[in-house]
Amino acid sequence: MHTVIRTSHLPEADRFEYWTESVSRVLMPVNLYTRDPARFRGSMHLLDLGPVQISRMTCSSVHTRRTDKHIRRSDPEVILNLTRLRRGWQFAGECLLPVAVAVPLVADLFCAPGWDALDLAAVMVGSLALVAWRRAPLVPLLVTTACMLVHVLHAPAGLSAALPVLVSVFAAARAGHQLLAALAGVVFLGAGPAMSPAAVSSHPGHEFVESTGLLLGWFIAAGLIGVVIRLRQPCLRKAEQDSIDAERAREEGARWRADHERLRIARELHHSLTQNISVIKVQAGVAVHLARKRGEEVPAALLAIQEASGDAMRELGATQHVLHDPR
Known part of the structure; x- marks a missing residue:
């Protein structure tokens, strides 16, 4: 068709x-x-x-x-499919994050001397705990801090050992647990890779200070980024709501303008019809009057026109009252 x-x-x-x-x-x-x-x-x-x-x-x-x-x-099915796809990608990202964190840690562990199964277990558990960084950020904060402390105090570890704790600190600060995130950072730095005996012996003097300052800067940056993202989310929601309100206001304005335009057209059409029908009524009335004055029989069609025009004038008068009523 x-x-x-x-x-x-x-x-x-x-x-x-x-x-x-x-x-x-x-x-x-x-x-x-x-x-x-x-x-x-x-x-x-x-x-x-x-x-x-x-x-x-x-x-x-x-x-x-x-x-x-x-x-x-x-298309409600499109929204449902997009929601499922977004959740699928989100879950995949949450699963890939522990893998991305565990790979460099395991590589550093295999290259370091004196490690055993306890260090490997601590690294794996601390990395896998990051799966819950979005849903329950306090759980990976506690688990990663404890596991990585066991690792760095049991065997020589590089600065990469702080990576799981950094991610968990960021997640906790993003969720609004800034105090707990700061406490975990202080505890880890107080006994972590920069303060362990292996780190002190392998980084004497200014190198030890540089590594400690570097870790401190990383933790501060992770916490600040989490806080900034948390503060930015209400602004984004407010901007989205303002956009929805503005769109609703535009739609209401468009409807009001359309209704106003329809009312204007109706009034103009009413005025035009009223004028034309009033002319017909006057002419019909004059014709009836002249016919009766001359003693002639008034045609039935002329009387019908006079009566119909009178009825139309009364109906248009009622319509005019409705159109001009401000309520």
Whole structure:
């Protein structure tokens, strides 16, 4: 079936609104905006082939906005699939993070002398605990801090041993547990790789101070990044809500302008009809009066016109009262 939608046959004030309603009805729900609605022109050819619909659209310049509300209204399965896909990617990222942290730690462990199964177990448990960094950030904070302390105090460890604790400190600060994150950082630095006997013996003098300062800077940066992200999230939610409110206000404004325009057209049409019918009524009344004055029989059609015009005038008067009623 071939369908053609055009705006050329409509008044200029109604063309863009008709086009927006047509696009939302036959294609997809969407908000359209244009700089000059009065000069808008558009035509659309639709060819329905059953499961496939082919459309060719030609129109003036428009700005299109399709929100989640439109997608939920037209394609709820798309939102459901996107939500599942996002959760799947999020879960995959949460699983890959412990692997990415464990690989360099295990590599450093194999290169270091004097390690045993306890160090390997501490590294693996401390890394795998990061799976819960988003859902329960306090759990990996406690587990990684304890496991990595066991590792660095039991065997020589490099600065990479602080990586799981850094991630857990960031996650705890991001979740709003800044005090606990700072406490875990202080505890780890107080007995961690920079303060262990192996680190002191292998980094004498200024190298020991540099490694300690480097770790301190990393922990401060991780905590600050987590706090900044936490403070930024309400701003993003507020900006999103402001955008939704602004869009709702634009839609309400568009509806108000459309209603106002319809009312204006109705009033103009009412005035025009009232004037024309009043002329018909006056002319019919004059004709009836002249016929009776000359003693002629008044035609029934003329009397019907006089009566109908009078009824129409009364109905238009009631309509005028409704159109001009501010309530």
